[in-house]
Amino acid sequence: MLRLSKRVEYALMALLHMDEEADQVVSVAELADQYDIPSDMLGKVMQALARSGLVKSIHGAHGGYQLSTSLDNLVLGDVLEAVEGPFRLVKCQETPESCDQYKVCPIREPVLAIQNQLLDYLASFELKTFRETSKSKKI
Amino acid sequence: MLRLSKRVEYALMALLHMDEEADQVVSVAELADQYDIPSDMLGKVMQALARSGLVKSIHGAHGGYQLSTSLDNLVLGDVLEAVEGPFRLVKCQETPESCDQYKVCPIREPVLAIQNQLLDYLASFELKTFRETSKSKKI
DNA sequence: TCTAAAGCGGACAAAATAAGTCCGATTTAA
DNA sequence: TTAAATCGGACTTATTTTGTCCGCTTTAGA
Ligand code: FES
Ligand code: FES
Numbered sequence: 001m002l003r004l005s006k007r008v009e010y011a012l013m014a015l016l017h018m019d020e021e022a023d024q025v026v027s028v029a030e031l032a033d034q035y036d037i038p039s040d041m042l043g044k045v046m047q048a049l050a051r052s053g054l055v056k057s058i059h060g061a062h063g064g065y066q067l068s069t070s071l072d073n074l075v076l077g078d079v080l081e082a083v084e085g086p087f088r089l090v091k092c093q094e095t096p097e098s099c100d101q102y103k104v105c106p107i108r109e110p111v112l113a114i115q116n117q118l119l120d121y122l123a124s125f126e127l128k129t130f131r132e133t134s135k136s137k138k139i
Numbered sequence: 140m141l142r143l144s145k146r147v148e149y150a151l152m153a154l155l156h157m158d159e160e161a162d163q164v165v166s167v168a169e170l171a172d173q174y175d176i177p178s179d180m181l182g183k184v185m186q187a188l189a190r191s192g193l194v195k196s197i198h199g200a201h202g203g204y205q206l207s208t209s210l211d212n213l214v215l216g217d218v219l220e221a222v223e224g225p226f227r228l229v230k231c232q233e234t235p236e237s238c239d240q241y242k243v244c245p246i247r248e249p250v251l252a253i254q255n256q257l258l259d260y261l262a263s264f265e266l267k268t269f270r271e272t273s274k275s276k277k278i
Numbered sequence: 279t280c281t282a283a284a285g286c287g288g289a290c291a292a293a294a295t296a297a298g299t300c301c302g303a304t305t306t307a308a
Numbered sequence: 309t310t311a312a313a314t315c316g317g318a319c320t321t322a323t324t325t326t327g328t329c330c331g332c333t334t335t336a337g338a
Contacts, residue, residue, distance in 0.1 A: 001324085002141055002219070004228045004250070006297065012246045027313065036240050041298055047315065060306025061312040076253065080141070089143045101175050107151045110269040111143065114215065121260055130249040140295085145326065166284065180327055186286065199335025200283040 007083045010037050010045045015079065016130050018055070019071040027064035045083055052082035071131070077122035087122065089115040146222045149176050149184045154218065155269050157194070158210040166203035184222055191221035210270070216261035226261065228254040 013035050018026055028046055032039035046065050050057040056068040080087060089111055092099035099105065152174050157165055167185055171178035185204050189196040195207045219226060228250055231238035238244065 001144060001223050002226060002228070003230070005140060009229065009240070009244075009246060009250075012250075013240070013244070016245050029313085035243055035245075038298055040300075043314075044298095044316085050314090057314060058306090059304080059314055061310090062307060063305080063313045065314090084140050087141060089141070090148065091142070101148070101152070104174050105148075105152070106155050106174075107148060107269060111148075111151075113268075114264050117264075118260075121257075125253050125256075129252075130246060144324095168284085177327055179329080182285075183287090183327095189285090196285060197335090198285055198333080200281090201336060202284045202334080204285090 005084060006041075007045050007048075008080060010035075010042050011049055011079050011083050012127075012130070013037070014042065014046065014049070014065075015054070015067070015071065015074070015127060018065065018067045019127075019131065023066065025058050025062070025064040025066050030064070048083045049079075052078075054078060054082055071127045074127040075123045076125035076127065077119065079127070080122060087115070087119055089118070144223060145180075146184050146187075147219060149174075149181050150188055150218050150222050151266075151269070152176070153181065153185060153188070153204075154193070154206070154210065154213070154266060157204065157206045158266075158270065162205065164197055164201070164203040164205050169203075187222045188218075191217075193217060193221055210266045213266040214262045215264035215266065216258065218266070219261060226254070226258055228257070 014031050017031060017034070018024075028039055028043045031037065031046075032042045046055065046057070049055045050065065053068060054074065055065045057063070057065055077087070086094075088094055090099065090108070092102050092105070092108065093112070093115070096102050102108075153170050156170060156173070157163075167178055167182045170176065170185075171181045185194065185196070188194045189204065192207060193213065194204045196202070196204055216226070225233075227233055229238065229247070231241050231244070231247065232251070232254070235241050241247075
């Protein structure tokens with residue numbers, strides 16, 4: 001239903017948090033505790049962010065995660081793709097067989113066009129705009 | 140995962156079909172047959188479109204559905220809202236209790252802002268742009 | 279007036295996806 | 309050597325989506 005997954009919400013919270021604690025290493029346990037997130041769940045999300053290079057992971061004791069680039073360089077699309085994989089409006093975009101209507105579908109092409117425009121649009125939401133509103137809580 | 144539901148796909152197919160058969164009354168059975176859609180399912184979708192006024196329903200024998208306005212006046216947002224209800228990126232937008240993180244959530248406000256922009260954007264995709272590509276198949 | 283063809287709507291069942299849990303393995307600072 | 313951390317696979321549970329069933333109402337036409 002065009003809804004953000006919990007995984008994406010968790011990723012955004014974590015990234016925003018790390019932005020505030022600039023350059024500090026933060027562990028999954030800390031984040032999970034602070035934001036009431038199931039920690040194993042958040043662990044998976046952080047791993048996904050690390051695999052996509054949005055964050056750097058530090059192994060071993062006193063390890064954790066760190067932003068690998070400033071939030072200034074990140075957009076919503078980056079986060080979505082990192083945690084949910086490529087953005088597809090319809091299933092048959094990945095595997096044609098997955099749509100029973102594939103052969104007779106009159107909407108596939110126009111939907112693909114929309115998907116591409118939406119993809120661009122998702123890249124226009126900069127994470128740095130998340131700063132003000134979240135910071136305002138602290139004032 | 141930000142994917143169009145089958146219900147929305149079915150609605151788009153039906154609307155496009157009705158646009159081509161301008162003003163003719165078309166039954167769920169016909170549509171379901173032509174596009175390989177489970178007919179009870181399509182029935183529900185058409186009912187939703189009728190409730191939202193996008194189509195007119197004609198009861199009784201030889202009944203069916205008809206566009207109540209030209210496709211020219213419809214946008215993707217209309218269809219989404221008709222079949223899935225109001226567009227919400229996060230659950231707590233409807234019911235705060237539904238997000239465990241509600242109290243500590245640092246992303247709610249910025250996400251709401253994005254939701255509103257996306258809502259506008261969805262209203263910019265006109266269904267008439269679906270015509271060309273689908274018509275081209277018939278040439 | 280009867281019948282068959284349609285839409286209506288509620289309840290249900292099945293399937294798919296998302297969310298969350300568990301656990302053993304590895305890495306590394308102290 | 310130990311404890312604190314990430315890693316990743318397998319698994320379970322919850323939620324949502326998709327599809328089905330069935331009895332009801334409406335209406336054109338024989
Ligand atoms: S969108 Fe997949 S077949 Fe139409
Ligand atoms: S979006 Fe619902 S609590 Fe953050």
